[in-house]
Amino acid sequence: MIKVNKLIKIFEGRGQIVRAVDDVSTQVAKAEVVVIIGPSGSGKSTFLRCLNGLEEFDDGQVIIDGIDIAGSKTNLNAVRREVGMVFQHFNLFPHKTVLENVTLAQRVVRKRKATEAHDKAMALLTKVGIAEKANEYPSRLSGGQQQRVAIARALAMDPKVMLFDEPTSALDPEMVGEVLDVMKQLAREGMTMAVVTHEMGFAREVAHRVLFMDAGKVLEDAPPAEFFTAPKEPRAQAFLKQVL
């Protein structure tokens, strides 16, 4: 479903050159859940953002469902429809109600009728357990509720892949669970997911594979059981010692 080939992303600024993503190749199969972990600044968020072209990359290939997103004939907007993304800071549209947040892109991008978009939105809001807040503005919702709306908003486009960029990092500890529950349910339903997170419990429980990134490189790529019990790389060992 996702295929990444020798991806390179370089940040330049103030005379410094940072190879944020440095020659990464990997793939995510259909219905596979891949969790990307690593220390801050290891390039995992940048890597994730390259997957739907939010971040322009310098070299390499990203192929989503057979389409090269950097291809000269590729309509990036069409690719992004198929790739849902959930952000650390939710990024709900504050001037729209919860319901409008979930219906807007359906109508603008998928050209769905108002009633169809509404029904779809209500079904998804029910699924993430927040239907009773449909007519509230996002500012009235807690962080966990906002993040669940953001997940519903992404799902409303019927994406083939979901990208999660540290979805629980900005949440109060007691709200982390409700968001992770929604993500676990998605994983069980067979959604293809790439998740950047610091939630080791989630990685261990849900992931099919864990990628460990440091300094823009993928150092480990292993099933969670293997990664958490017997990491090969010394950097990964040190990291796990700190977080577990």
Next chain:
Amino acid sequence: MALKHSSAQWPWQGLLVLILLGLTIGLWIATKRVNYEWRWERIPQYFAYQEQDLQTAPFAGTVIKVNANGDTSQVTLQPQPGGQPAVITVETATLKVTDGAQVNADEEIGAQRGSWQVGPLTQGLWVTIWISFISGFFGLIIGLITGLCRISKNPALRGLSVLYIELIRGTPLLVQIFIFYFFIGTVLHLDRIVAGIGALALFVGAYTAEIIRAGIQSIPKGQSEAARSLGMSAAETMTHIVLPQAFKRVLPPLAGQFISLIKDSSLVSVIAITDLTKSGREIITSSFATFEIWFTVALLYLVVTSVLSQLLFWLERRFARSD
């Protein structure tokens, strides 16, 4: 015990009243000193006045009867060589003839109240309002387009918009109006109204562009990223996500800009557009009520700008629903 700073308000409110009272008395004394004779009663006629229809004798003859009937009087006129007498109705206050008087043909007998006419102050006020409105409308469009060009990645668009903004912001509006009217207006054969509106719209557009640019840039990047990640195009993201939020934020500075525009529109009087200011000047030449007219003109500007600021304040509160 609570830590709460509180102090009595009434001494300061009293001081405020005292200061305002002092200012009023000062103004009164100042006008006494210059021996100015206030004639406020002359002012209302410049808002609206009733025309007087002069009534003249249709023929030479004798007034045989004047029938005063309250406010109006009927004058019966007997033609000199003989014939049917004519009855003319006039306002009693304007009656010029008495019973038995001899009148020539076309001699004035009195006047009748005609229809109400709009006075020059009202006309000028109206011109000011619609000139400001139209130039504000076009200024907003120019500002929106320029603001978008200003943050565009295209160097040509960006350069042009920067040049335009710097040119307008770096030169006086009065000079711009002259250039627009005498140079551009002559070359393109523009009417003075069109030239005036054009100059004002370009002027307000440059400032609006900077306001709108700042508003767009104040919207967090995550907003457009979220929209783009849903597959929206750059234009869709702008119209559905960024601009509505930016517009809400820039409403207060925009309101200030449009209030300025109403006041700045007084400068178009220099190219002989009869706006409120020019009307005031014209009235003064005929009425000599200099102080009263300028105070009235100032008050009218104040009324228009306050109404606008209330309107925008109301709009602002409506937008605040989602906060």
